Amino acid sequence: MNNDILKTLYSQQQIQKRCQQLGHTLDKVYRGKRPLVIGVLKGAVIFMTDIIRNMDTYMQMDFIDVSSYNGGTKSSGHVKLQKDIDTSVKGRNVLFIEDIIDTGRTLDFLQKLLRGRGAKSIRICTLFDKPAGRLVDVKPNWVGFKVPNEFVVGYGMDYEGYYRNLPYVGILKPKIYENK
Numbered sequence: 382m383n384n385d386i387l388k389t390l391y392s393q394q395q396i397q398k399r400c401q402q403l404g405h406t407l408d409k410v411y412r413g414k415r416p417l418v419i420g421v422l423k424g425a426v427i428f429m430t431d432i433i434r435n436m437d438t439y440m441q442m443d444f445i446d447v448s449s450y451n452g453g454t455k456s457s458g459h460v461k462l463q464k465d466i467d468t469s470v471k472g473r474n475v476l477f478i479e480d481i482i483d484t485g486r487t488l489d490f491l492q493k494l495l496r497g498r499g500a501k502s503i504r505i506c507t508l509f510d511k512p513a514g515r516l517v518d519v520k521p522n523w524v525g526f527k528v529p530n531e532f533v534v535g536y537g538m539d540y541e542g543y544y545r546n547l548p549y550v551g552i553l554k555p556k557i558y559e560n561k
């Protein structure tokens with residue numbers, strides 16, 4: 382897999398350090414609020430498991446599965462709900478955990494969905510933010526790192542389902558996805 386990466390953007394060590402910092406910040410914010418922490422499948426799984434272990438806060442977790450890239454490098458423009466959460470969000474403090482916000486479509490869809498179900502508060506923590514990709518106005522409350530307007534993989538982020546298990550994040554060589 383390493384051979385397919387053009388450039389490393391953030392190392393495993395940098396990511397782990399940032400997870401600790403963000404976890405401690407969220408710990409202070411959510412202490413006593415019993416949040417429902419929702420991971421957005423599949424990309425957020427790796428970050429979710431790292432961040433919550435840096436929080437000494439009573440919380441519950443759930444997962445929602447939406448997809449719009451279908452494994453490729455371009456958003457289809459249509460966010461499809463593949464699997465819903467099992468928990469009621471009415472009156473709950475919801476914290477979304479995401480791997481990346483790019484066009485903003487995924488989180489725009491999810492915020493609207495849970496607002497309609499009566500969540501008390503909805504906040505977003507994303508490890509990566511690609512502001513130059515934004516097509517819909519979504520503002521995360523906490524961001525780990527910014528990434529340039531390139532297709533990035535690793536630490537949960539995929540191309541055709543691969544590379545999620547890379548412990549670091551890098552730019553994928555365009556030759557991997559060109560002529561597809």
Ligand SMILES: O=P(O)(O)OC[C@H]1O[C@H](OP(=O)(O)OP(=O)(O)O)[C@H](O)[C@@H]1O
Binds near residue numbers: 487488
């Ligand atoms: O801001 P956006 O343009 O909506 O892009 C961000 C979303 O796209 C990716 O998910 P994807 O739909 O590829 O599903 P996956 O998490 O299963 O890879 C990523 O994990 C985010 O959830």
Ligand code: HPA
Binds near residue numbers: 450484532534538539
């Ligand atoms: O740059 C990206 N890489 C992987 N998945 C993504 N989903 C949105 N943007 C990206």
Ligand SMILES: [Mg+2]
Binds near residue numbers: 421
């Ligand atoms: Mg995702």
